[in-house]
Amino acid sequence: MIPENAVCVRPEGFTETPTHYCPGCTHGVAHRLVAEVLQEMNVLDKTIGVAPVGCSVFAYNYFDTDFVEAPHGRAPAMATGIKRVLPDRIVFTYQGDGDLASIGMGEIVHAAARGENLTVIFVNNANFGMTGGQMAPTTLPGMKTTSSQNGRDVETQGYPIKMAEMLATLDGVGFCARRSLHDAKNIRLAKKAIRLAFETQARGLGFAMVELLSTCPTNWGMTPVNSLKFVEEHMVPAYPLGDYKISEAIKQIKI
Amino acid sequence: MPKELWKGNEAIAEAAVRAGLEAYFGYPITPQTEILEYLSRRMPELGRAFVQAESELGAINMVYGAACTGVRVMSSSSSPGVSLMMEGISYIAGTEVPAVLVNVMRGGPGLGNIAPAQADYNQAVHGGGHGDYQPIVLAPASVQEAIDLMVLSFDLAEKYRSVCMMILDGCVGQMMEPAQMPEMRPVHRENWDWATNGKMGKRERRILSSIYIEPAEEEKMNLRLLNRWQTIQANEVRYKEYFLDDAEIVIVGFGTAGRVALSAVREARAEGIKVGLLRPVTVSPFPSEVIEQLAGRVDAFLVTEMNSGQMLEDVRLAVKGRVPVEFYGRLGGMVPFPDEILNEIHRMAKSKMAVNANPRDAWLARMATA
Numbered sequence: 355m356i357p358e359n360a361v362c363v364r365p366e367g368f369t370e371t372p373t374h375y376c377p378g379c380t381h382g383v384a385h386r387l388v389a390e391v392l393q394e395m396n397v398l399d400k401t402i403g404v405a406p407v408g409c410s411v412f413a414y415n416y417f418d419t420d421f422v423e424a425p426h427g428r429a430p431a432m433a434t435g436i437k438r439v440l441p442d443r444i445v446f447t448y449q450g451d452g453d454l455a456s457i458g459m460g461e462i463v464h465a466a467a468r469g470e471n472l473t474v475i476f477v478n479n480a481n482f483g484m485t486g487g488q489m490a491p492t493t494l495p496g497m498k499t500t501s502s503q504n505g506r507d508v509e510t511q512g513y514p515i516k517m518a519e520m521l522a523t524l525d526g527v528g529f530c531a532r533r534s535l536h537d538a539k540n541i542r543l544a545k546k547a548i549r550l551a552f553e554t555q556a557r558g559l560g561f562a563m564v565e566l567l568s569t570c571p572t573n574w575g576m577t578p579v580n581s582l583k584f585v586e587e588h589m590v591p592a593y594p595l596g597d598y599k600i601s602e603a604i605k606q607i608k609i
Numbered sequence: 610m611p612k613e614l615w616k617g618n619e620a621i622a623e624a625a626v627r628a629g630l631e632a633y634f635g636y637p638i639t640p641q642t643e644i645l646e647y648l649s650r651r652m653p654e655l656g657r658a659f660v661q662a663e664s665e666l667g668a669i670n671m672v673y674g675a676a677c678t679g680v681r682v683m684s685s686s687s688s689p690g691v692s693l694m695m696e697g698i699s700y701i702a703g704t705e706v707p708a709v710l711v712n713v714m715r716g717g718p719g720l721g722n723i724a725p726a727q728a729d730y731n732q733a734v735h736g737g738g739h740g741d742y743q744p745i746v747l748a749p750a751s752v753q754e755a756i757d758l759m760v761l762s763f764d765l766a767e768k769y770r771s772v773c774m775m776i777l778d779g780c781v782g783q784m785m786e787p788a789q790m791p792e793m794r795p796v797h798r799e800n801w802d803w804a805t806n807g808k809m810g811k812r813e814r815r816i817l818s819s820i821y822i823e824p825a826e827e828e829k830m831n832l833r834l835l836n837r838w839q840t841i842q843a844n845e846v847r848y849k850e851y852f853l854d855d856a857e858i859v860i861v862g863f864g865t866a867g868r869v870a871l872s873a874v875r876e877a878r879a880e881g882i883k884v885g886l887l888r889p890v891t892v893s894p895f896p897s898e899v900i901e902q903l904a905g906r907v908d909a910f911l912v913t914e915m916n917s918g919q920m921l922e923d924v925r926l927a928v929k930g931r932v933p934v935e936f937y938g939r940l941g942g943m944v945p946f947p948d949e950i951l952n953e954i955h956r957m958a959k960s961k962m963a964v965n966a967n968p969r970d971a972w973l974a975r976m977a978t979a
């Protein structure tokens with residue numbers, strides 16, 4: 355039983371696995387929000403998750419649902435295969451920005467264009483966390499990474515990709531939003547968006563994605579608190595928060 | 610079922626449907642596109658899944674996802690597309706889920722051409738994807754055999770939780786022949802104890818992954834695959850033999866090359882030459898044992914392939930230098946005529962190569978002087 359004075363408890367959607375994420379990393383926050391939403395929608399039993407390659411490669415250890423682990427970037431294709439043969443299940447991918455916006459750009463765009471009834475949780479931390487902080491397609495101009503050591507030079511290394519804006523142009527998309535995980539208020543808003551992204555799938559309204567601006571204190575070389583400030587001061591202006599596409603039926607939902 | 614006239618690729622597609630195929634994912638590429646086109650019509654008609662993927666990368670990972678749920682799933686492609694699938698094939702092998710693939714091989718390397726070839730033998734039989742794994746590889750030589758092996762592919766893939774690939778070429782894929790379809794099997798969802806299809810209130814959660822982060826665990830997994838492979842080798846070798854009883858010369862050829870060789874063997878027999886044919890049906894597992902036994906009683910082997918001598922090396926391994934192994938190949942999408950192989954039989958009936966000579970060098974030298 356949960357004691358009455360408990361302030362924070364493990365959501366039912368979680369297994370009892372200690373976290374492997376670095377202190378202050380917001381991957382853990384994103385995980386928790388997904389677990390809470392699946393529990394609140396009472397769909398843990400029929401959910402199949404698809405883990406990416408990236409720091410969240412072990413996502414499958416944390417959720418009390420069936421899980422598969424995809425090759426780098428291919429989670430949306432794997433999820434398509436699962437959902438097409440089990441259309442009454444809830445299928446979601448959880449992907450980083452290297453996974454989704456670099457190597458997996460083809461898979462994500464076409465899953466969205468086909469209007470696959472999938473939910474995608476997209477964690478944008480502006481770098482390749484797992485491999486030690488290299489430049490990602492989402493790295494901010496001028497941002498230093500281990501493979502853009504003088505700061506990302508857009509002349510030679512290109513411009514950041516805005517996934518939420520891009521995917522929102524596709525007709526197969528039912529819900530597409532960007533949120534941030536840098537403070538309590540934004541975390542609550544993020545949870546609502548994640549709920550809507552799963553509701554979109556539950557109602558068969560097409561592809562749904564929530565992009566979450568996230569921290570990587572370890573590779574950014576910042577304290578957890580400064581990382582949250584960095585998200586607020588630098589990431590949010592470059593990646594504006596908001597709903598980029600929301601179908602009429604989803605707008606009606608009150609949570 | 611009566612015999613009907615079937616085009617190879619369409620026959621393969623219908624045979625898969627009748628074997629209980631629940632999902633097909635593919636991308637167009639000649640000379641296998643009829644499989645995709647046929648299924649784009651047939652699968653939805655039966656309420657089954659069909660997706661034309663954005664690429665072969667997409668297709669193989671859709672196969673991977675569906676395979677994890679335990680349903681019968683397949684993809685088909687041709688050489689360049691199969692190269693793209695290699696990442697996914699390795700993951701499927703590493704996750705130990707069953708998946709069925711068809712490669713209607715074409716001339717290569719690179720974009721090559723769309724003519725019949727067997728140059729992907731090594732890629733199919735000896736890996737292709739990264740890591741230690743061995744797929745089951747079947748090689749039909751006729752439309753009927755392609756139908757039969759297609760059905761068998763699903764059974765083998767499931768039995769061994771393995772990748773099962775059928776390799777053929779545009780000759781078999783594009784040719785029309787009278788053939789008999791199997792009865793329609795009802796779609797049957799096996800209650801696998803490994804499938805990730807949702808807990809559904811019935812069980813603990815399941816995870817399917819190719820990750821074994823502890824090397825000791827990965828080694829165990831590799832050994833598990835190897836043990837399974839030994840069982841496959843012991844139980845699943847299939848081949849066809851023709852005129853082997855009193856043969857002095859044995860031709861070894863798979864698929865179309867084997868079929869062309871059979872015409873040459875029949876002509877040579879009519880002339881009184883004691884020649885026979887061994888046509889591997891499973892090129893992986895390879896019929897090494899029967900070749901080894903033959904090596905104890907025949908005078909010489911001739912390997913014929915539509916490549917530069919890839920299976921040749923597997924035959925040489927089995928023969929272990931006991932008798933000469935000669936080679937005749939056509940490359941780049943060229944198909945040998947029976948006459949060409951008959952010439953080789955005539956030559957060998959007169960004088961055989963030395964045991965220690967290099968068959969590929971000898972063949973190239975003959976080509977240069979021809």
Ligand SMILES: Cc1ncc(C[n+]2csc(CCOP(=O)(O)OP(=O)(O)O)c2C)c(N)n1
Nearest residue numbers: 407408409426450451452453481482483484
């Ligand atoms: C085919 C392939 N290429 C490269 C890698 C190496 N790799 C592992 S994780 C990763 C980047 C992950 O970055 P991201 O998706 O942003 O996830 P994060 O760790 O930042 O959450 C790379 C390049 C790989 N595993 N597979």
Ligand code: SF4
Nearest residue numbers: 376379409483570571
């Ligand atoms: S490396 Fe970065 S993204 Fe990965 S767990 Fe650590 S803080 Fe999180």
Ligand SMILES: [Mg+2]
Nearest residue numbers: 450451481483
């Ligand atoms: Mg990242």
